[in-house]
Amino acid sequence: MIDQGLERRSAAATEMPQELRHDVRMLGRLLGQVLAEQGGEDLLADVERLRKAVIAARRGEVSADEITEMVEGWEIERGVQVARAFTCYFHLANLAEEHYRIRTLRERDAEGRVQRESLAQAVHELGHERVTELVEDLELHPVLTAHPTEARRRAVVTAIQRISGQLTEYNTPGRGASERAESERRMLEEIDLLWRTAQLRSTKLDPLDEVRTAMAAFDETLFRMVPQVYRSLDAALDERTGTRPPRARPFIRYGSWIGGDRDGNPNVTARVTRETMQIQSEHVLSALETACSRIGRTLTASAPLAPCSSGLRSALATAVDAYPDVVSELATRSPREPHRQWLLFVATRIAATRRRDLDLAYRSPAELLADLRLAQESLAASAPRQAYGELQHLIWQVETFGFHLAELEVRQHSQVHAAALEELRAGGELSERTEEVLATIRVIGWIQERYGVRACSRYVVSFTRSADDIAAVHELARRALGDRAPVLDVVPLFESGEDLANSPRVLTGMLDIPEVQRRLDDTGRRMEIMLGYSDSAKELGPAAATLRLYEAQEALTAWAAEHDVQLRMFHGRGGALGRGGGPANRAVLAQAPGSVAGRFKVTEQGEVIFARYGHIAIARRHLEQVANAVLMASSPTVGERTAAAAERFRGLAEQVATASEGAYRALTEAPGFPEWFGLVSPLEEIGTLRLGSRPARRGLGAPRSLDDLRAIPWVFAWAQTRVNLPGWYGLGTGLAAVGSLEELRAAYAEWPLFNALLDNAEMSLAKTDRSIAERYLALGGREDFTRRVLEEYDRTRDLVLRVTGHTRLLENRKVLSRAVQLRDPYVDALSHLQLRALRALRTGAPSERERERLSTLLLLSVNGVAAGLQNTG
Numbered sequence: 001m002i003d004q005g006l007e008r009r010s011a012a013a014t015e016m017p018q019e020l021r022h023d024v025r026m027l028g029r030l031l032g033q034v035l036a037e038q039g040g041e042d043l044l045a046d047v048e049r050l051r052k053a054v055i056a057a058r059r060g061e062v063s064a065d066e067i068t069e070m071v072e073g074w075e076i077e078r079g080v081q082v083a084r085a086f087t088c089y090f091h092l093a094n095l096a097e098e099h100y101r102i103r104t105l106r107e108r109d110a111e112g113r114v115q116r117e118s119l120a121q122a123v124h125e126l127g128h129e130r131v132t133e134l135v136e137d138l139e140l141h142p143v144l145t146a147h148p149t150e151a152r153r154r155a156v157v158t159a160i161q162r163i164s165g166q167l168t169e170y171n172t173p174g175r176g177a178s179e180r181a182e183s184e185r186r187m188l189e190e191i192d193l194l195w196r197t198a199q200l201r202s203t204k205l206d207p208l209d210e211v212r213t214a215m216a217a218f219d220e221t222l223f224r225m226v227p228q229v230y231r232s233l234d235a236a237l238d239e240r241t242g243t244r245p246p247r248a249r250p251f252i253r254y255g256s257w258i259g260g261d262r263d264g265n266p267n268v269t270a271r272v273t274r275e276t277m278q279i280q281s282e283h284v285l286s287a288l289e290t291a292c293s294r295i296g297r298t299l300t301a302s303a304p305l306a307p308c309s310s311g312l313r314s315a316l317a318t319a320v321d322a323y324p325d326v327v328s329e330l331a332t333r334s335p336r337e338p339h340r341q342w343l344l345f346v347a348t349r350i351a352a353t354r355r356r357d358l359d360l361a362y363r364s365p366a367e368l369l370a371d372l373r374l375a376q377e378s379l380a381a382s383a384p385r386q387a388y389g390e391l392q393h394l395i396w397q398v399e400t401f402g403f404h405l406a407e408l409e410v411r412q413h414s415q416v417h418a419a420a421l422e423e424l425r426a427g428g429e430l431s432e433r434t435e436e437v438l439a440t441i442r443v444i445g446w447i448q449e450r451y452g453v454r455a456c457s458r459y460v461v462s463f464t465r466s467a468d469d470i471a472a473v474h475e476l477a478r479r480a481l482g483d484r485a486p487v488l489d490v491v492p493l494f495e496s497g498e499d500l501a502n503s504p505r506v507l508t509g510m511l512d513i514p515e516v517q518r519r520l521d522d523t524g525r526r527m528e529i530m531l532g533y534s535d536s537a538k539e540l541g542p543a544a545a546t547l548r549l550y551e552a553q554e555a556l557t558a559w560a561a562e563h564d565v566q567l568r569m570f571h572g573r574g575g576a577l578g579r580g581g582g583p584a585n586r587a588v589l590a591q592a593p594g595s596v597a598g599r600f601k602v603t604e605q606g607e608v609i610f611a612r613y614g615h616i617a618i619a620r621r622h623l624e625q626v627a628n629a630v631l632m633a634s635s636p637t638v639g640e641r642t643a644a645a646a647e648r649f650r651g652l653a654e655q656v657a658t659a660s661e662g663a664y665r666a667l668t669e670a671p672g673f674p675e676w677f678g679l680v681s682p683l684e685e686i687g688t689l690r691l692g693s694r695p696a697r698r699g700l701g702a703p704r705s706l707d708d709l710r711a712i713p714w715v716f717a718w719a720q721t722r723v724n725l726p727g728w729y730g731l732g733t734g735l736a737a738v739g740s741l742e743e744l745r746a747a748y749a750e751w752p753l754f755n756a757l758l759d760n761a762e763m764s765l766a767k768t769d770r771s772i773a774e775r776y777l778a779l780g781g782r783e784d785f786t787r788r789v790l791e792e793y794d795r796t797r798d799l800v801l802r803v804t805g806h807t808r809l810l811e812n813r814k815v816l817s818r819a820v821q822l823r824d825p826y827v828d829a830l831s832h833l834q835l836r837a838l839r840a841l842r843t844g845a846p847s848e849r850e851r852e853r854l855s856t857l858l859l860l861s862v863n864g865v866a867a868g869l870q871n872t873g
Contacts (some may be wrong), residue, residue, distance in 0.1 A: 016818060019103065023096040023167065027191070030184070031088055034192045039081055046078060047085045054828040064771060064832075071836045076853040083833050083857060086826055087864030088195055091160050094867065097819060099167055102617045117585060118624050119229070120236040122631040128237055134598055134634055135233070135249060140627055141601035143255035143409065143570075144217075144609055146210040153201050154213055157610065159194045163187055199863050200856070207272045208279070211259045215283050217613040218405060223287045225619045226252055226400050227393035232624060243384045246392060250399040252623065255458075256280070256406040257603070262440070263411045263462045270439035277408055277447050277455065284405035285354035288368075288398065289347055295390050296343030300334075301383055308338040309378035315371070319345055323360065339375055339386070346371050353403065364452060365402040369395065404455035408447065410440060411460040411493070414469040421472055424479055441480040444488070453487045460530055464492035465499060467509025474515040489519060491570065495532030497540050500552040503529065504559040511563065520565070528601070529556065530570040534711035541664030541730040542764075546757050547657040550646070553592035561594075570601040584622070588629035590753040592646070593639035600630045611870075645751035652738055652747055653754070660734030667729065667788055674709075676780040679842055681717035682834065683709075685858050719767070720865055721776040722831055725789065727764025731757075732796030735803065744803045758800055759813075765797050766809040766820050767869055772831045779842055819870075827868040834861035 016024075036044045053070060056062040071079065114120045123131045169175070170183035234248035235241040259276025262268040308316075316338060320327045326348055327341070334340040350368065352360035362368045372395050379387035420434040430438075447456040461469050470490045477485040492510070494503045507529065510516050520527065531552065537545040553569060560567035573587065588600055604612065612622045632638050646653075667673065678684060718725045738744055747754040770793060777786040801809070810817035837858035840846055846854055 016822070017100065019171075020096060020100040023099060023171070024093055026184075027092040027096055027163075027167075027187070028089060030188050030191050031085070031092060031195070033188065034195050035085055038192070038195060043078075043081055043085070046074070047082055050082060050829050050832075051826070054825040054832070057828065058825055064775065067832050068835070071832050076850065076857055079833050079836065079857050080853070080860060083830060083860040083864055084195070084199060086830050087199055087860060087867055088191075089826065090823070090864060090867035091156065091194065092163070092191070093823070094870065095160055095164055095167065098615065098618070099164070099171070102615060103171075105617050105621055117628045118236075119233045119627055119631075122628045123233075123236040126631060126635055130635070131631060132237060132247065134631055135237075135247075135251065137598040138249075138251040138627070138630065138634075139253060139568075139599045139601075140251055140623065140630060141253045141255060141570075141599070142604050142623075143257060143601065144214050144406065145257040145261065145603050145605040146207065146214075146259075153197075153199065154216075155197050156194070156199060159190060159197055161614075163190045163194065166190060200859055207259050207265070207268050208275060211276045211279050214256065214258050214609070215279065217609055218283055219287070221613045221616050221619045222254065223284075223291075223397060223401070225613075225616045225623070226250075227396045228616075228620050229623050229627070230396050231393070232620075233627070242389050242392075244388060245380075246388065246396075250396050251627070252400055254401070254406040255409055255601075257409050257411060260408045260456075261411040263413050269436060270443045273408065273410065273440060274443045274446065277404060277451060280405040280408070281403055281451065282354060284401045285350060285403060288394070288401075289350040289354065291394050291397065292343055292347035292350055292372075295394060296340055296347055298390075299340045299343060299386060300337055301339060301379075301386060303336045303338055306339060306379060306383040306386065307381070309374075309381065312338060312342060312374055312378040315374055316342060316345075326360075339379060342371075342375050343391075346375075362403075365398055369398050372398065402452070402454065404447075404451045407454060407458065408456040409458040409460055409491075410444065410456070411462060412437070412440075413462045414464055414472070417461070417469065417472040417476060420476060424476075437476060438480040441477050441486065445481050445484060445486040448486050457487050458489045458491055458528070460491045460493050462493050462495070463499070464494060464506060465502075467506055467513060470506075470510050470516070471513050474513065487519075488515070489528060490516070491528050491530050493530040493532055493572070494552070495535040495572075497536060497544075497548055500531070500536065500548055503552055504555050507556070507559055507565075508563070524566065525564055526566045526568065527560075528568045528570055530572055532572045534572065537726060538709075538711045538714055540661050541668075542660075542727055542761065543731040543734045543757060544657045544661035544664065546753070547653050550590075550592055550653075550753055553595040554646075557592055557594040566597075568599050568601060569595055570603075572603050585625040585629035586752075586756050586759075588626060588633050589638070589642075590756040591633060593643040596630060596633040598630060598634045600626065642752055645747075646753070649743075649747040649751050649754065652743055655737045656731075656734035658734075659737035660730035662730075663733035663792065664730035667785070667792075670785070672782065673785065676782050676785050677717070680776050680778075680780040681721050682838060682858055682862055683713060683717040685841075685855060686713050686716055686720075686862060688855070688859065716866075719869055720834065720862055722767075722769040722772040722827070723776065723789065723793075724764045724768045728761045728768070728796050728800075729789070729792055731761050732792055732794075732799050735799040736795060741802060744799075745805070748803050758804060761796065762800050762804065762806075762809055763813075763816065765793075765800060766817070768793065769824065769828065769831075770794075772828060775835055776838075779839060823868050827865055830861045830864040830868065834858055834865065837861065 032044055032047075035047060049070065050067070053062050053067050057064060057067060074082070108115055114124050126134070166183050166187040170180055170187065175183070229252065230246070230248045230250060231241060234246045237247045238244070256276075259268065259272050259279075316327070320331075323345075327345055330341045330344050330348075334344065346368070349360050349362055349371075353362045353368075355361075372391065376387045376391055376395065379391070416433065416437060420437045423430055423434045444456050444459070459473055461473060464470065470492055473488065473490045474485075477488055492503070492506055494500050494506075507527070510527075511520075516527075531549055533545065533549065536549060539545070540548060556567060556569065559565075569591075571587070573584075584602060587602075588596060611618075613619045715726045735744060748758055749755070770790065773793075774786070774790065777789060780786070797809070801807070804812075806812060808817075810820065834857075837854045840854050841851065841858065
């Protein structure tokens with residue numbers, strides 16, 4: 001089907017590895033077979049006509065008007081079928097690339113060399129002694145969020161996973177012809193089902209649906225992957241890993257906003273937060289029980305060959321007295337195997353904890369760890385490999401996930417707290433919203449009583465403007481529970497440019513709050529603040545937001561040193577580049593010196609969760625890259641080099657930030673811009689995609705200004721138009737303001753932040769298609785806006801290439817360049833289908849039935865473009 005022209009296009013095609021080309025062609029062939037079977041040869045022919053036309057258009061052999069005429073000539077239903085075909089193709093192409101990436105990771109690992117950006121590489125660069133010191137304070141804290149940026153239905157994701165399993169089977173070395181034929185037959189069966197599966201959600205997700213979706217990442221990847229990362233570090237520090245006490249301490253802590261983030265989402269209630277923690281606990285306890293049972297069943301070392309310590313003998317005797325039936329049965333099944341008996345008993349107690357059988361249950365993860373370490377210490381004397389192998393993995397898993405899996409965080413808007421306090425101070429009947437605020441705090445108290453303070457103590461306050469916004473949460477806690485108020489680490493979230501500049505003043509005010517003072521005393525003067533990337537980028541533009549965030553981090557780092565506070569900065573980075581996204585490891589290295597200090601906390605959301613945690617090999621590589629970057633960024637040598645570069649180019653950065661912000665605001669704050677944006681993009685329709693449980697905008701109706709619009713649909717809609725404006729607009733004007741190409745090139749070479757800024761912009765520019773974008777922009781009827789956007793694109797593209805020294809976009813990133821170039825024509829096909837629907841909806845007068853079918857075509861094309869570009873919001 002769609003794959004046969006791949007290797008004939010551009011330089012990227014010649015770079016396509018043979019294994020990847022084979023998988024793409026095979027999957028495309030199978031999809032073509034399904035299309036012919038289900039839609040007839042005429043459907044396949046129409047798909048091929050469009051495929052060949054968009055490829056020819058890239059060569060200048062076919063005009064865009066000719067493609068428009070072709071697409072306009074189809075019945076709407078035919079357009080829907082063609083859009084589904086290209087969307088399915090992108091799902092399969094993405095799958096093939098994921099498999100190739102996994103294969104490449106494994107091949108590199110098999111070479112036996114130290115891998116770039118790995119934990120072993122950090123040890124090699126920094127030395128064993130230095131890394132051992134850094135590990136003591138090392139903390140990686142990814143926070144999963146339910147921000148609606150995953151356009152695929154869960155049913156589609158699971159269908160793709162089944163195809164993935166069959167592709168793995170097909171490519172397994174040593175398989176016979178009949179086995180491969182059976183795998184191909186099963187792939188065809190699953191692709192047939194993918195084609196028949198509705199791509200669009202028919203019902204809106206509720207928050208607990210989002211919680212259960214996140215649990216799939218834990219069940220399938222996170223639980224098994226985390227100890228592998230620790231083992232990598234332990235092996236890098238000492239090759240005798242597995243035969244001695246570990247030198248790597250657990251440094252990963254997962255957090256979650258899913259089921260806790262109620263800012264602008266009325267669907268997240270106190271009941272939802274309570275049920276979220278119960279679901280999380282059920283999953284982690286089930287995983288721990290399974291792991292402990294597995295290890296216990298296999299630990300068949302007999303007493304003469306692995307003598308039991310006196311401590312373990314005493315514990316077994318006590319267990320017999322307390323639970324004679326349970327332990328006697330285990331002893332009968334495992335005679336003279338005390339370690340096996342003990343671990344199976346521990347597994348029984350974990351099961352009782354999950355069932356809430358209080359007689360047998362563990363009261364805390366600390367109790368469970370004590371029992372596991374008792375077995376480990378006993379085995380260490382005579383069977384060290386058994387002590388520090390799989391049993392150590394289980395200990396690491398308990399230390400990482402506890403009984404709560406991820407630290408559940410609550411987020412609410414400061415204005416909600418202010419309104420609630422106003423009602424409470426006035427007396428009288430309370431509103432439903434105020435009652436909900438108090439109920440949320442009571443649920444936090446319940447979670448802490450049942451699962452411990454670590455399970456839920458962070459309370460993030462959106463749009464923090466002053467220390468009063470933090471004090472308000474503590475006052476609400478006292479009013480909700482009095483002396484039994486839960487332990488709260490109230491985290492200010494600074495989002496706008498003004499709030500970022502004022503953040504040190506807010507923190508100084510927080511030091512006067514009694515509850516904050518007590519927490520500083522209890523935690524060794526640790527404090528957390530959050531930096532919002534999405535809204536700052538939407539307000540200031542990508543370049544100015546990046547540089548202002550850096551300035552804020554410098555100021556906050558200096559404030560922390562002055563006030564003897566260990567400040568952890570929580571980075572609210574979105575998935576897409578226009579929301580502060582991009583490679584996480586490069587982002588760490590671009591932080592202000594001293595701001596990392598061995599700790600990095602960051603949000604991960606939507607399609608990013610599936611991209612990074614959909615497969616254990618990719619998840620492990622991702623976390624190793626970020627951990628490597630945290631270690632390197634915490635090195636004094638790296639910090640000094642970065643500080644020197646930042647100081648040298650401070651004036652240049654101010655010029656870029658000021659000029660780029662001016663250009664960005666001149667466009668986005670111009671009269672009529674919000675209305676124009678609504679016309680040229682599928683903004684309104686994206687809100688009906690049912691991506692998540694949270695509303696797409698603040699308030700009702702069409703957005704009157706960008707303040708009414710959330711950052712996710714802002715970025716998502718621009719990606720659909722192939723403009724990707726939030727990822728680059730204003731940067732060209734900012735670079736032009738500097739005037740010295742040599743200075744810009746020096747900043748790009750020497751300053752990690754400036755390097756990452758330009759490379760991220762280059763990626764956004766590469767995903768922009770000027771000719772397609774022009775057709776979208778024309779729908780708004782404002783030539784002045786269209787001209788301004790295209791002129792800034794040309795300016796930014798030209799200057800980014802001149803500063804980086806590249807002759808074409810992504811010249812130095814072959815894998816990404818290949819992926820973008822090979823996808824572009826097929827994304828063009830979907831864009832033409834989307835334009836047909838958008839044009840008819842915006843400028844025509846369709847009947848109700850036509851409007852419904854056009855909306856379906858539009859939403860299917862939105863889904864497909866998101867899959868093709870591999871990002872949404």
